[in-house]
Amino acid sequence: MTNGLASLSPADVRAFIRTNEHKGSTSGLAKGYLQANLLILPADWAADFLLFCQKNPVACPLIGVSEPGNPYIPELGYDIDVSRDVPEYHVFHDGEFSEAVNDLGQHWRDDLVIFALGCSFSFEDALMQAGLKVRNIEQKTNVSMYDTNIACLPAGKFSGNMVVSMRPFTPKDAIRAIQVTSRFPKAHGAPVHFGSPETIGIKDITQPNYGEAVDIYDGEVPVFWACGVTPQNVVRHSKPPFCITHSPGKMLITDLLNNAHAVL
Amino acid sequence: MTNGLASLSPADVRAFIRTNEHKGSTSGLAKGYLQANLLILPADWAADFLLFCQKNPVACPLIGVSEPGNPYIPELGYDIDVSRDVPEYHVFHDGEFSEAVNDLGQHWRDDLVIFALGCSFSFEDALMQAGLKVRNIEQKTNVSMYDTNIACLPAGKFSGNMVVSMRPFTPKDAIRAIQVTSRFPKAHGAPVHFGSPETIGIKDITQPNYGEAVDIYDGEVPVFWACGVTPQNVVRHSKPPFCITHSPGKMLITDLLNNAHAVL
Numbered sequence: 001m002t003n004g005l006a007s008l009s010p011a012d013v014r015a016f017i018r019t020n021e022h023k024g025s026t027s028g029l030a031k032g033y034l035q036a037n038l039l040i041l042p043a044d045w046a047a048d049f050l051l052f053c054q055k056n057p058v059a060c061p062l063i064g065v066s067e068p069g070n071p072y073i074p075e076l077g078y079d080i081d082v083s084r085d086v087p088e089y090h091v092f093h094d095g096e097f098s099e100a101v102n103d104l105g106q107h108w109r110d111d112l113v114i115f116a117l118g119c120s121f122s123f124e125d126a127l128m129q130a131g132l133k134v135r136n137i138e139q140k141t142n143v144s145m146y147d148t149n150i151a152c153l154p155a156g157k158f159s160g161n162m163v164v165s166m167r168p169f170t171p172k173d174a175i176r177a178i179q180v181t182s183r184f185p186k187a188h189g190a191p192v193h194f195g196s197p198e199t200i201g202i203k204d205i206t207q208p209n210y211g212e213a214v215d216i217y218d219g220e221v222p223v224f225w226a227c228g229v230t231p232q233n234v235v236r237h238s239k240p241p242f243c244i245t246h247s248p249g250k251m252l253i254t255d256l257l258n259n260a261h262a263v264l
Numbered sequence: 265m266t267n268g269l270a271s272l273s274p275a276d277v278r279a280f281i282r283t284n285e286h287k288g289s290t291s292g293l294a295k296g297y298l299q300a301n302l303l304i305l306p307a308d309w310a311a312d313f314l315l316f317c318q319k320n321p322v323a324c325p326l327i328g329v330s331e332p333g334n335p336y337i338p339e340l341g342y343d344i345d346v347s348r349d350v351p352e353y354h355v356f357h358d359g360e361f362s363e364a365v366n367d368l369g370q371h372w373r374d375d376l377v378i379f380a381l382g383c384s385f386s387f388e389d390a391l392m393q394a395g396l397k398v399r400n401i402e403q404k405t406n407v408s409m410y411d412t413n414i415a416c417l418p419a420g421k422f423s424g425n426m427v428v429s430m431r432p433f434t435p436k437d438a439i440r441a442i443q444v445t446s447r448f449p450k451a452h453g454a455p456v457h458f459g460s461p462e463t464i465g466i467k468d469i470t471q472p473n474y475g476e477a478v479d480i481y482d483g484e485v486p487v488f489w490a491c492g493v494t495p496q497n498v499v500r501h502s503k504p505p506f507c508i509t510h511s512p513g514k515m516l517i518t519d520l521l522n523n524a525h526a527v528l
Contacts, residue, residue: 175442192436193439194458195485196483199483
């Protein structure tokens with residue numbers, strides 16, 4: 001089914017996801033369309049997170065915010081219902097993960113505000129169109145993601161370190177990947193680091209904190225992009241009383257074309 | 265005098281160079297203006313080299329070609345006399361270096377064709393304007409240049425390997441440098457490699473084949489750009505009966521603004 005989902009429209013992929021039968025990553029689904037990370041917060045924590053996004057646009061490129069209590073974000077897709085259209089959600093209480101659920105029926109509240117943030121999956125299409133191989137797509141795994149020692153700029157009650165996604169490339173391909181992804185600032189843009197994982201506080205590249213490990217071949221270097229899982233790390237650090245996120249790698253698929261959000 | 269030359273007009277810098285009193289690199293002189301590598305060949309070798317440039321635009325970004333026997337290239341600068349306006353020239357016979365001279369008075373011939381190629385010095389300005397430190401400018405040395413194992417595409421009588429220039433950066437700054445230099449395809453554009461020197465056939469990074477070594481600090485990686493000294497390597501390999509080049513690091517300064525040749 002995953003191969004079929006690649007060529008379906010975003011609305012059709014979301015309809016399938018609503019059946020709760022899609023268990024894997026959304027990487028490569030509805031090719032060409034922007035995917036979004038989610039952070040859902042009570043309204044009294046929302047203003048601080050809005051400011052956090054403004055201060056940390058590389059990790060948290062904001063593409064949509066809902067009205068409090070409204071699970072729809074029509075500017076991202078005419079029928080998007082954020083409470084049902086993501087394969088898996090993580091629920092947090094006081095910054096601690098409490099459970100993973102497939103829809104938000106029992107968790108939805110009238111005071112929740114949804115923040116939708118761009119996702120690096122959106123530029124994977126562009127990388128492949130440039131002739132580059134994206135290892136996590138080749139190996140059909142969720143992308144490797146790591147906690148780092150790169151501090152985000154704090155805002156109000158929110159602070160914490162950046163989470164990054166990693167894709168290995170030869171230096172020549174990494175240079176091309178930097179050029180290609182620079183065009184997509186709403187999908188984290190250019191990498192934040194390449195090479196030595198230790199420099200950004202990653203002790204063991206074979207043990208990602210989220211997602212799955214991919215092979216790094218001889219002559220390749222790991223290339224690190226800011227990742228929309230950053231808010232989940234910030235939530236653990238900042239401990240809002242209640243919070244919902246997408247499950248890492250399982251995104252909201254929007255009706256917006258990646259290329260419509262590219263610069264240049 | 266070098267500091268003063270940075271703010272002089274290209275014509276004034278050339279006038280000073282004509283006095284044969286400027287002995288060093290032209291890096292940083294006449295800030296903002298395009299500098300050119302030179303290859304000067306007998307007319308019967310010129311068509312093959314023109315094709316070589318077409319096939320190898322990253323190493324040999326052609327910005328001007330003279331009429332046979334004419335040392336002026338007015339499209340590069342109204343008063344440019346290529347036989348006098350470069351601090352030092354290298355003369356080759358049958359591909360072998362024979363001598364370094366300060367002007368071409370005794371060597372000029374009626375059948376010579378000048379090829380002017382863009383130079384990475386042109387983007388060093390842009391790197392510094394982006395807040396990056398360029399080590400060879402900081403250390404007041406000629407940039408480090410190396411022979412590589414990267415084969416150019418052969419054309420007619422010309423073949424040989426690429427020469428690269430190297431500037432060290434932290435990964436974060438290297439990513440920015442890739443973005444900045446991508447805008448300057450007529451000055452070699454984006455790097456061709458970063459990291460492991462061995463991958464491109466450089467055995468000892470502390471021993472450049474041309475120019476001078478610069479310090480590489482802890483946490484930095486060497487970043488390699490195609491270099492306009494490539495034709496000199498090609499000449500050694502392809503052995504035209506007669507040939508003149510600029511001396512590595514000592515360029516022709518044109519009246520063209522770097523930014524006028526930037527894309528985007």
